[in-house]
Amino acid sequence: MPSPLRARALRTLAAVMLLVALLVPGSAPALAADGEPLVLRAGTDQDLQVLNPWNSVVVADFEVFTLNYDTLVGFGQDIEPVAGFAESWEQSEDGLTWTFHIRPDMLWSDGEPATAEDARWTYQLVLDGQETENGYLGEGYLDGYLTNAGVTSVEAPDAETLVVTTEFANTLLLQAYVPILPKHIWSQYTIEQIGDVTAEGFFQNNPPVVGTGPYVAVEWEPGSFIRFARNENYWGEQGAADEVIIQHFASADTMVQALRNGEIDYVRGVQADQFDALEGVEDIVTVEGFANGYTELSFNTGGNSEGYGGSTSALSDPAFRDALGYAIDKEALVEAVLAGHGEPGSTIIPPFHTRWHVEPDNPRTFDIEEAKRRLQTAGYELNGDNRLLDKEGNPITLRLTWPDSEAENGSIAPFLVEWFGQLGIQVDAAVTEEGKLIEDVTGPSGDTPGGNYDIYMWGWVGDPDPTSLLDFFRTDQIGGSSDSYYSNPQYDQWFLDQRAESDPETRAQILDDMQQLVYDEAPYHILYYDSELHAYRTDTFGGWVNQPEENGTPLFGYGPFGYTKLAAASAEPSPGPSASAGAQSPGATSGTSSPAPTGGGEEPASSGSNTILLLAGVAALVAVLAVGFVALRRRSGAQEEE
Amino acid sequence: MGSAYLARRLGSAAITILLIVFVNFLLFRAMPGSPERIILRGTPNVTQERLEAARERWGLNDPVFPDQFVGFLTATASGDLGFSFVARGQTVSEVLAQRIWPTIILFGLGEIVAIVVGLALGAYSGWRRGGPLDYVGNGASLILYSTPYFLLGMILLLVFATTLGWFPSFGMLTAGATYDSVWDRLIDFLAHLALPLATVALGLIGAYAIVMRSSIIETSSDDYVTTARGMGLRDGRILRRHALPNAMLPTVTLIAINLGYVVAGAITVEVVFNWPGLGTLTVEALTARDYPVLQGVFLLLSVSVVLANLGADMIYGRLDPRVRT
Secondary structure, eight states, X not given: OOOHHHHHHHHHXXXXXXXXXXXXXXXXXXXXXXXXXXXXXXXXXXXXXXXXXXXXXXXXXXXXXXXXXXXXXXXXXXXXXXXXXXXXXXXXXXXXXXXXXXXXXXXXXXXXXXXXXXXXXXXXXXXXXXXXXXXXXXXXXXXXXXXXXXXXXXXXXXXXXXXXXXXXXXXXXXXXXXXXXXXXXXXXSOHHHHHOTTSTTXXXXXXXXXXXXXXXXXXXXTTTEEEEEEOTTOOSOOOSOSEEEEEEOSOHHHHHHHHHHTSOSXXXXXXXXXXXXXXXXXXXXXXXXXXXXXXEEEEOTTTTXXXXXXXXXXXXXXXXXXXXXXXXXXXXXXXXXXXXXXXXXXXXXXXXXXXXXXXXXXXXXXXXXXXXXXXXXXXXXXXXXXXXXXXXXXXXXEEEEEETTOHHXXXXXXXXXXXXXHTTOEEEEEEEOHHHHXXXXXXXXXXXXXXOOSEEEEXXXXXXXXXXXXXXXXXXXXXXXXXXXXXXXHHHHHHHHHXXXXXXXXXXXXXXXXXXXXXXXXXXXXXXXXXXXXXEESSSEEOOOOBSTTTOBSSSSSTTHHHHTOEETTSSOOOGGGGXXXXXXXXXXXXXXOOOGGGTTOHHHHHHHHHHHHHHHHHHHHHHHHHHXXXXXXXXXXXXXX | XXXXXXXXXXXXXXXXXXXXXXXXXXXXXXXXXXXXXXXXXXXXXXXXXXXXXXXXXXXXXXXXXXXXXXXXXXXXXXXXOOBOSSSTTSBHHHHHHHHHHHHHHHHHHHHHHHHHHHHHHHHHHHHTTTSHHHHXXXXXXXXXXXXXXXXXXXXXXXXXXXXXXXXXXSSSSOTTOOOSSHHHHHHHHHHHHHHHHHHHHXXXXXXXXXXXXXXXXXXXXXXXXXXXXHTTOOHHHIIIIXXXXXXXXXXXXXXXXXXXXXXXXXHHHHHHHTOTTHXXXXXXXXXXXXXXXXXXXXXXXXXXXXXXXXXXXXXXXXXXXXXXX
């Protein structure tokens, strides 16, 4: 007899199933039909944090303002200066005055005229920010682009001319990542309201955002996505996408699934194993681009001298540091830690900077015996216990650390312990909390001994111009951004020379010398250059072009370059060479949706068969359970009392 | 229910919350590395002057007790939980307010579905112990109970979103979509809700069914049930009117405790489906070291657990006269 409870349960079940049935037809992911806007959906593992560019910190923030706004000078395919807000520019004879010619008849996305006055106002805001109590504006990330270029004043004598005066000659203004903002919107706010997040009436710059870039932000769901619409007033080449959505994902797995399903077109921040699994999948292209940065092993070159907290004088000896370089197998690190997705490190300007990076003249190899020989030549002997002694006769023990925010550095540590151990050097490895580590490595300052560490690992991220990556080896920066306390007057002089040099070839030569010097004297050993792992679909968009051309990625570079080059996939196949990024999967030319040569019957089929197996497995399990328990029940059923 | 009982319960809840606020205060200051370093963490070119200025601005030069602590207490009491490091320009309260509703909807509905189905399944399984539904149901409940949420979620995602394409795989609504009517929006929302809801519900059903089942088995052997049967009452009536209310007690406790975790957002489910709730917020704040938001989430979670337990005590007191003393 059916009990009322059972009937109720069945009713609930029926209701649930009805609901499911209702949902099923209406929920297939919508595809863009004719007449509907063509939407580019990009997924990223980093969340957009703020739309006010002065408070931007992470890549997602920068990418967003780069779509909304122009910089004074744009970034071309190889990050070279191209027209941006300004069409052209000259530098004066003495190098101290720049004249930028602003494009005439430009309009902001709200229809107001965009003139040199907007640029002047924006740059003046940065200069004013230097005068505030904090000494910088917002988070202080953008100020450096002008202050490091020595900007002292800016004027707009007429609507199409901007004159910038600098304290010393340099070309850094051509790579300044400062967005030009509409004065008529931003001048309504005080400098506190623009820079200070805790100020009353802080200007969030919520959508719709007014800019001169190719897209304008029209909708923002914090923590979820930001949506851009085409800027009808844009002066430059428009990409095929009518709308752009940058979607944040908390889990890289879900992001990759969404790419496979066709729910998004582009992913940034794929893990190595997912990246490998995506290779050869139909309609998906993987691209491994060089990151603008590296991971390094830094030495406390102050050693145990006055004011420094290192444990041994050996750290101050370039010969010692050089010898240790022969005990680091960088290729092994790339294999083990990055699953092969990276390049062994060499010089301090990463290969991302295709115009400036050079390979060392005297490269080191991984050779423990060579390391031992060099140590001996430099005067380091082993004692009876096979411990290496420094020149004062003390056994060398190095404290190795890294920040807790860089988990992969923890994977590197055991290698170093092992390799240096073979040289007779004991290495004590321990992670340090990020904030404390910053304190430990900054100095000397005040009473605390500076540089309370021996060797440590962290990474740097560069700017479009390599100057920022050269800065922290300057003597001036000891007590500032220098964490190795390296000091070499020749280097300091070269730094000033390259900064002032406007002839690219001469500058390249100076940068070559600087890179060789630092490589030989080794305040850092660059362990590896990380790769950026991206992937995209080719069935909605074509015309994917890498920035830089060699070993770059189409999106999340500098400026809106990649976005403006996109074409609809239904158009003719895009030109081949643009897709030849170095480590890309074989034959994966972008644009056409022909199946990749190695792809035949791989991922989609196998994931289908995997699922079928899974379903079959579950069904079998349930069946076995049911049958098994029914059989058991027969045996014990007689004893049940009802 | 006696007012003494009520007063005692409220009192202990209040004290617990105060302790939580105190621990919250200590945590931030117990971090290695000075707070001003943490605040200025991302900023380049930090000089000693900037550090000093930050200390002044954030009141870190005042003595910790009583000045900073009292300031913290009054701020928390008035709902001022500080500013987020990551979502710059937004206060922690704003950030939490944005993210709390998706979590409440997902877990609220999940709880309701799980309660209805789980209790029914458990009750029927236990009552008809040895029957076919019992073995299958019990087996399934055990499997569901022991499967981690994220695995369950990934399986559902793989089967229903990727392979079959019946449901979208992420988010709460289709990003950037415009809707012709409220119904379109509702349908889109329900389509996105289906899989995470199924994950949450299935996981909880397992737990509730098992607890309910053993509870019913226990009560079904009690004297009063035998008496009722002897009196000729129908089976279903006995179950519903007599056995079930008594068997529900442990389950009520379980439900109430789980409700506290509703706002924690069972992080894993939200992360798998990219559901924009408190769970994903916690993961992001952890990765980005957004300490004020973490503090806020910690406070919210702790207070909800305390309140949920208070609620459980109240309901328990109502259901079971024996504990009212």
